[in-house]
Amino acid sequence: MKIAIGQIDTVLGDVAKNTTKIEHYIDMAIDKDCDLIVFPELATSGYGLRDLVYQASISVNDKLIKSIATKSLDIDIVIGFAQEENGYYFNSAAYFSNGNLIHIHKKNFLPDYGMFEEERYFTKGTSIETFKTKFGNTTMLICEDAFHVSSHCKAFFNRTEVLIILSASPFWSDYKSMKWEMWENISKTYTQLNSSFVVFANRTGFEDGVGFFGKSFIASPHGSIIKQASFLKEELLITQIDPKDIKRAKIKMPILKNEDETWIKN
Template sequence: MKIAIGQIDTVLGDVSKNLNKIEHYIDMAVEKGCELVVFPELALSGYNLRDLVYEVAIEQDGNVVRDLANRSAYIDIAVGFAQKENGYYFNSAMYLSGGDVVHIHKKNYLPDYGMFEEARYFSRGLSIDTFKTRMGNTTILICEDAFHVSSHYEAFANQTELLIILSASPFWSDYRSMKWQMWENLSKTYAQLNSSFVLFANRTGFEDGVGFFGRSFVVDPMGNIIKEAVFLKEELLIVELDYRDIERAKLRLPILKNEERLWIKG
């Protein structure tokens, strides 16, 4: 199974330009024979939207979604966007396949500390769902979602095989660590506990003086980083996944088989 991560920079508030870039990366992934391409959090709009969210949010039945759905006839697509639904606004991600929107995840945990103001402008989603794709049982988290154990419990309980994390994570460091090391440690841990692949798609570039570090990566079910993208540059990261690794991981660390209470009803 060949997948791609489109680690891109975005233009704040310009959905048309961002869509053109996303479609360009989709075309490249199709040419490389990929079956899935993943883009970062709010890739269609840029991150620091504030009041712009009311101008750039798109609806599920709009032209932008239709354009991407048409391209998903050739490759599965996961992409972050600002969503308008029934007069409310969400930090969302859609998964498209076979010409249709298969699933939309609304970010559950909206950060409101430090530089983050998401809770001021977005409504929060209320569920973490797992859905079927040709990649197997698939779950999408958006950035802050991944820092909450409850999110991973849902993925674990639903026997997720592919965990997709879309992020717009800004860069920081101190004398002990770099920001991406935190993401790597978290993803390695949950890949092993869930016996699943983890795709971390992070944006890059600068926006309102904030730098987004990139360093997107893919982790196998044994907790090994298969491949990682570059720092602060755009890249189409292409990785081959061997789904037999899931079975190997379950044999080596058979945690799921002892969770009978999740599978027995009543």
């Protein structure tokens, strides 16, 4: 099974131009016989939208969404986009397969600290759901969602086998660590606890002086990074995964069978 990540830069507010780039990367992944391609958070619009959110958001009936859906006849596709729905605006992720939009996740946790202003412009999603794909039980999270234990707990009890994280994570570092190391540590921990793959798709490039570091990766259920993209460069990252690794990981760490699920439903 071949997975691709479209680690791309985006033009703030230019949905048409960003979608053209997305479609180009999809075509490249199709040419490489990939089964799935994942794009970063807000890939159609850019991240720091502020008041641009009202003109850069699109509905699920938009022609650009339908165009991407058509391409999913040849490859499963995940994109992050600013979604308009009944006069509300969401930071959303869409999963396309077999020519159809099969699932949308709306970001639950909207950061409003430091440089982040998402809660000012977007409406919160209210659920984290797991859905069936050809790769198994699949859950999508968007950036800040993945920092919350409750998100992973839901994925755990829903028996997620592929966790897809879309991100527009800006770069920072101190004398002890780099930002991407935090993402690697979080992902490697939960791959082992959940016996799942993690597909982390982060954008790259600069926007209003903010740099997005890239370093997208796929992590195995055994807690290792299978393959990782470059720092600060656009790239089509492609790697092969073995779904049997999920079963092997569950045999190695059979944690879920001992869990009492009743408490999380209350």
